[in-house]
Amino acid sequence: MAPASCALCQNAKAILKRPKTGQQICKECFFFVFETEIHHTITQAALFKPGDRVAIGASGGKDSTVLAYVMKTLNERYNYGLDLYLLSIDEGITGYRDDSLQTVKRNQLQYNMPLKILSYEELYGWTMDAIVSEIGKKNNCTFCGVFRRQALDRGASSLNVDHVVTGHNADDIAETVLMNIMRGDIARLGRCTMICTQGEDTIKRSKPFKYAYEKEIVMYAYFKKLDYFSTECIYSPDAYRGHARTFLKDLEAARPSAIIDIIHSGEAFEVRDDVKATQKPQQTCKRCGYMSSNELCKACTLLEGLERGVANSVITDKARKKLDAMGPAPDNLRTIPIFRSPLPAVSIESSQDQ
Amino acid sequence: MSSCGNPIAEDAALMPRRFKFDKVRDCIKCKLNPGNIVIRHAVYCKDCLTPLVTLKFRRALEPLVNASSGTSKRPKLKASGSLTLGFSGGLGSSVLLDIVYKTYFANQPSVDPSGEPRGGANHPRNTNVWSSCAVCYVEVCNAFTETRDRTEEIRTALAPYPKFDFIPLRLEDAFDASWWSKVATTPDQSQLGLELGKDGLCTEGFHLAACPTLPPAAALRSYLASLPTQTAVSSAIKVIVRLLLLYTARSRQSSHLLLGTSLTTLSISLVSSISQGGGHSILEELQEEWTCGGESTTSEKLNVIRVVRPLRDVTMKECAAFGWWNSIAVVGRDKQARASAGIPGLTQDFIVGLEKDYPSTVSTIARTCAKLEPKSASRGSCILCQRPLQEGLEDWKNRISIRSYSDAKLTSDLCHLPLLAPFGASELSTPPHQPPSILTHLCYSCQATFTSRSSRGPKPAPSSIDVSGALPLSTPLPVWVSANHTRPHVAHEELVMSANGEIWYQKKQGEAENQSVVAKFLLDT
16 A cells, blocks of 8 residues: 555655544654644743743653753744753662763753752752662652652752743643542642642743653654653552553553543543632641641651651551651751742742643 | 552542451441441441442432422422433342332332321322333444344343333434434434545544435444444443433433442543543533533423432442342343443443452542532533533644644744745645534534544444445434534524535524614614
8 A cells, every 4th residue: 555645744755643633644744743732832821931941850761851852942943032951850769860860961962951960869868779778669659759849849949940841741641630530639630731830939830741642752752863761760660550551551542532632621620619628728848948738848758757767657557656656856857958949939820721 | 549659649638548447357337247248448247238228329319309409408309200210231220220119119108007098198298209210221232233132131120110111212213213203392304414434434524414314223333333433432322322311201201310320330431531531521420410402491490300320329349239139130231232342441441450459449539520520611512412512622622733734823833844834834735615514513522432543543344333234425413413402502503404415504593683783773762
């Protein structure tokens, strides 16, 4: 059978089928529509303004590498007027993060962007290797996720940027919608489809790849021959999320539009007002000054557990009771440095592209 | 669940943790008998399970029986119409049928010493909640080749419930003008169809086409065969069954349609619906108040049918134990007939599997979805599934993806496309004149049903669907799509087909609109 011509330009030979639209298109059209869709996502949500300092969360993986490349391309093509930086977090995972950071360092040279690397050890006094040796592999993602979020904000603060963009793609968002429904996390369900979130004292975070399929990001990186690191984290045996991810991949195989259909669903509903009213207001951690829904933020709680030898205190009731029985934290406990936002305090708000 | 799944969880955001009682030997309810079954971390004995299930059933149904709740805390139950019960022959509907019969129909009024009903036969206490109950069964065998007709088995299974009327329906009734004339007040004027491409429905446009009149079963098969994926077939069958039940309930002046959806199947349908883009109508998956064509006018308030799932708090495991211990006969269904291919089937496998390791998940899914509401207002209802129609669907699709270079918003971007730089956007594909489309009258899920294709190419001729006979140039749509009474709720327009096959939009002008037309010719008085 003769190869089909591109469904968009009708001129060139189609070489790929877009998972998002099902159209068979040529390579040049794929580059164009992929980049232009990201551009439209950015402009329709009015994510940036000229002169903004924007940090790109860079792990060296495919998503963040493509994000850095596309942000640089669009910034030059459409004159966004952004100062772009690479921001990497070194979790301290030997054989994984040290290798991927080498990729980020090469990206720094390839894209000519300043790079800031902030390590868990520097910020919390613990590497993930040390945490895993303390708590085991089962629940380590809890520590890594909480610490990374705060580390990104602190790294962004030290770069004095207005905005952090991350490489979360459509598959990640669809998976998060499903996960939040399955575990009843209504607070996150209400905001996980937002393209941009901003909390009090924190820097804006955006996901320009919100509507970009993971497969298309991989194809883009492949056809552009981008330099990225493609190994899974050695400490990620997340059974529950693993179930959800496998389920999503099955759905996508049955009907590729399932990913965008789930995001559409997530954007079409919201948490009822009477339910929202029961949620805790946001406050500031009394120990480190970071945003929190309790007196102590999650990172300080986790760090206290680690420092006092009861790392499981946020995982099991038994360990939490043990920590409570030990009394208040001693004065010489290692704590996270006080967080100072580069931005003036603003009320909690979020912008959305719908 | 492991906290691994929620790395940045705040305790306050999650559901409160339930205490677990699955390590004890005795029933946690009566604390006397040894336990027989563990339901979501709690042990129950056989004697306590039946009242527990019945209590959950009543708690889910009875607040919705009376048309208005009134001021009384315990109002006397009296429905405004009759009752229709959707019966599939499966476990949930068999349990529902039994409980409804024993709770509301089998009990004789209490008698005084003389043997007469206390207070007299006409005393309000001795009247039934519903005047009558019809059990509707939709036979789907004509949609699949290897499925046998079970109507007579169902009729036999209903023999122990003599006070119920049995109404057998068939899936192909959705394409049968004679069935439509029985259930609807407006006649079916014509059979509308959707234009077909070389491998099923065209993915763009949804253009209407004149459709030859086919026998109902052939029309059904043509419709299902034209759909692009197994997911679409399952979804289409689910929509047809639901609307057959609703129109039948309406024709019997029913105020309630009860479905035997258990907590497990409810969670499956919620996740499946979300996965097919049905987020805007998520509440309708839980509980629906249906009027023909969508929004109810004041005069139609009386015709609202409440679709209630009284077993929505009862898990499939509880249903199975209840059915077994109460000797309820279950006819069962073929796997094909459950319309569980594609996304619905994958979701079922996923949720049922997850329930084994995380027993609270199904309950969490249902409770989470009950806390949601649509973000934007609806503009009428979808002409196919008759659920709320979200505004701005096409805008949303155009914003997130580029499907054609003829889009005006790309004019300034196309100069960055090397191959096309010398050409103007206007030189690219200009859509030719097309017949009318029903695109804007379909909800997101129904659009996906028609357009979303598998990555593996066209759907193979499935063994489960009989596609004997060549596909025509167009495929028929269910009768309620073409029936003009659905249209007034969508911009007050009607689709009308003339004798020569032309399709027209017919718009009814309101009085205010008429006045505005003539306003400038009127003198001030």
